[in-house]
Amino acid sequence: MTFPKHRIAIAARKGGVGKTTIACSLASVFAAQKKSVLLIDLDPQSNSAYALGVDPGAPGTAELLMGKQPSPLVANEYLHVYPGGPNLNNQAIQSLHPEDLADLIDRVPYDVVILDCPPGNENLERFGIVASNITLVVTNAHPLAIMGASRVLTTLDSYRNKERRGPKDWALIVSQIDVRRGLDRTLPDELKTMYPGIEHLMVRQDTNLSQAVAQQTPIMEYAPKSQSAEELKTIAKWIVEQG
Amino acid sequence: MALKKRSSADLLQAATAAGTAIEKQDRQSEVRSLQAKVFELPLHKIIDRLADTRELNHKHVEELMESISVLGLLEALVVDIRGRLLAGGHRKAAIYLLKERNPSKYTEHFDEELVSIKMLPFDAELDPELALLVEIAENEKRRDYTPAEVRKLAERLKVAGYSDNKGRPATGSKPLRPALTVIIGKNIRTVQRYLNEPEEKSQTNVRLFPDATALTRLRSNLVKWQKTYGGSDDEIVKSIDLDVTKLLKRLETGIKKSLSPAIENSPISDTTPHGSTIYAEIAVQEKLRIENGNEGIIDILATVSSHDDLHSSLAEE
Numbered sequence: 221m222t223f224p225k226h227r228i229a230i231a232a233r234k235g236g237v238g239k240t241t242i243a244c245s246l247a248s249v250f251a252a253q254k255k256s257v258l259l260i261d262l263d264p265q266s267n268s269a270y271a272l273g274v275d276p277g278a279p280g281t282a283e284l285l286m287g288k289q290p291s292p293l294v295a296n297e298y299l300h301v302y303p304g305g306p307n308l309n310n311q312a313i314q315s316l317h318p319e320d321l322a323d324l325i326d327r328v329p330y331d332v333v334i335l336d337c338p339p340g341n342e343n344l345e346r347f348g349i350v351a352s353n354i355t356l357v358v359t360n361a362h363p364l365a366i367m368g369a370s371r372v373l374t375t376l377d378s379y380r381n382k383e384r385r386g387p388k389d390w391a392l393i394v395s396q397i398d399v400r401r402g403l404d405r406t407l408p409d410e411l412k413t414m415y416p417g418i419e420h421l422m423v424r425q426d427t428n429l430s431q432a433v434a435q436q437t438p439i440m441e442y443a444p445k446s447q448s449a450e451e452l453k454t455i456a457k458w459i460v461e462q463g
Numbered sequence: 464m465a466l467k468k469r470s471s472a473d474l475l476q477a478a479t480a481a482g483t484a485i486e487k488q489d490r491q492s493e494v495r496s497l498q499a500k501v502f503e504l505p506l507h508k509i510i511d512r513l514a515d516t517r518e519l520n521h522k523h524v525e526e527l528m529e530s531i532s533v534l535g536l537l538e539a540l541v542v543d544i545r546g547r548l549l550a551g552g553h554r555k556a557a558i559y560l561l562k563e564r565n566p567s568k569y570t571e572h573f574d575e576e577l578v579s580i581k582m583l584p585f586d587a588e589l590d591p592e593l594a595l596l597v598e599i600a601e602n603e604k605r606r607d608y609t610p611a612e613v614r615k616l617a618e619r620l621k622v623a624g625y626s627d628n629k630g631r632p633a634t635g636s637k638p639l640r641p642a643l644t645v646i647i648g649k650n651i652r653t654v655q656r657y658l659n660e661p662e663e664k665s666q667t668n669v670r671l672f673p674d675a676t677a678l679t680r681l682r683s684n685l686v687k688w689q690k691t692y693g694g695s696d697d698e699i700v701k702s703i704d705l706d707v708t709k710l711l712k713r714l715e716t717g718i719k720k721s722l723s724p725a726i727e728n729s730p731i732s733d734t735t736p737h738g739s740t741i742y743a744e745i746a747v748q749e750k751l752r753i754e755n756g757n758e759g760i761i762d763i764l765a766t767v768s769s770h771d772d773l774h775s776s777l778a779e780e
Binding site: 375 | 546
């Protein structure tokens with residue numbers, strides 16, 4: 221068995237900018253392409269499992285980190301999930317080395333691993349980032365979210381400069397874009413000027429996305445032809461192109 | 464007065480500047496959290512050392528398991544930054560044995576499967592030489608229990624259901640004194656004497672000059688190591704081999720020196736340490752000082768090598 225080809229961390233530092241929605245939807249896109257996907261939720265709020273229609277309270281990422289080898293939950297044939305949960309706040313998990321999750325997913329039998337990082341908690345976010353080969357940094361068109369994203373981007377730069385384990389490629393995803401709002405029209409382009417060296421992707425505001433989460437159904441089952449589904453396919457395509 | 468709205472470019476500048484500035488604090492906080500002393504690790508995260516220098520003595524493991532099931536783990540295992548075991552192989556094996564034989568006692572002593580550890584700030588894979596030195600220091604460090612410590616242990620054992628009755632113990636009872644002989648590695652008469660002795664004036668256990676026994680023991684360990692690994696082509700092993708040869712030379716001098724005033728220095732009472740390891744400790748600390756120039760590391764190592772290592776004295780003798 222080899223390393224899962226795509227290990228994608230989704231991070232923002234800020235809450236409520238669409239990390240979990242994008243993580244679950246991207247997982248759904250890869251699964252619809254018949255790639256086997258493991259979604260690992262690092263969020264103590266355990267929203268991902270709920271969004272994909274499986275039990276958010278089942279043993280998951282915390283137990284995996286504790287070496288208990290839980291079985292991932294089955295959202296569909298190609299999409300499996302380790303739920304997050306409050307056990308991620310345990311002291312035993314805080315004591316682990318940042319590379320421990322990277323080691324654990326070293327040989328999992330999946331084509332794609334998606335690491336949904338929590339807001340706020342740098343320790344848990346670090347497990348995800350260090351285990352990824354691609355990190356998607358999510359922000360919406362608001363200065364508070366951009367502040368969080370710039371922290372993550374600077375951290376990624378410093379990891380690469382120190383040749384530490386972690387992603388070699390990353391992209392900025394501007395989410396929840398609604399062109400009726402002034403900042404939503406101008407900020408995406410200005411971000412491109414500010415961060416010229418990286419890929420810029422976009423996921424517009426779309427009721428289909430929030431509805432898919434509310435209905436606990438992966439987006440490719442809920443609205444496979446929606447605008448969001450197309451945008452997420454573009455993101456998936458970019459990831460595959462990075463090799 | 465109407466406030467002038469700032470342009471979105473201005474807002475972006477302000478937000479990223481603030482984010483980048485806070486990120487500096489993120490770095491510092493990350494460094495702090497990585498340097499934070501970890502005092503416990505989940506059992507499964509404590510991984511075996513890369514090369515074991517000794518076989519486990521199964522009888523010891525069994526005895527230790529008995530002791531740990533009553534007293535808990537008295538002395539933390541020593542690991543490197545990745546949780547690789549540096550010292551405490553018998554204790555670790557005993558904890559696994561306890562988990563297998565008596566899961567409820569195991570859970571009682573190791574809540575959330577967390578085991579006390581002392582983490583030394585280096586990577587054994589990158590510095591196997593230092594790992595070996597730590598192991599030798601730990602193995603060579605032997606100190607006897609003081610009578611006061613033995614009396615404290617006796618109290619804890621009594622609370623745990625051991626009884627101190629005269630004469631032949633009844634079947635099924637847990638006699639205190641034989642249990643103590645196992646724990647402190649002394650014969651029953653010494654145990655009796657300790658329990659009956661009044662408090663005595665404290666005597667320092669630290670001796671400034673290594674005694675010959677400790678040095679010869681260290682020498683024989685090193686010679687054994689050279690016999691096993693000496694001819695290897697591995698670069699790392701080769702470089703260790705060179706240092707071991709140097710250390711052996713210094714040991715010869717040390718042994719000669721400590722043999723000459725042997726009569727004046729020879730231990731008399733039972734409470735004198737019989738395997739002082741100051742020499743090995745000095746070796747390790749010198750190495751750390753040279754390589755890291757870091758006082759903190761030396762402090763931590765000094766703690767590891769402190770003379771209150773209760774478990775190892777009963778485990779790894």
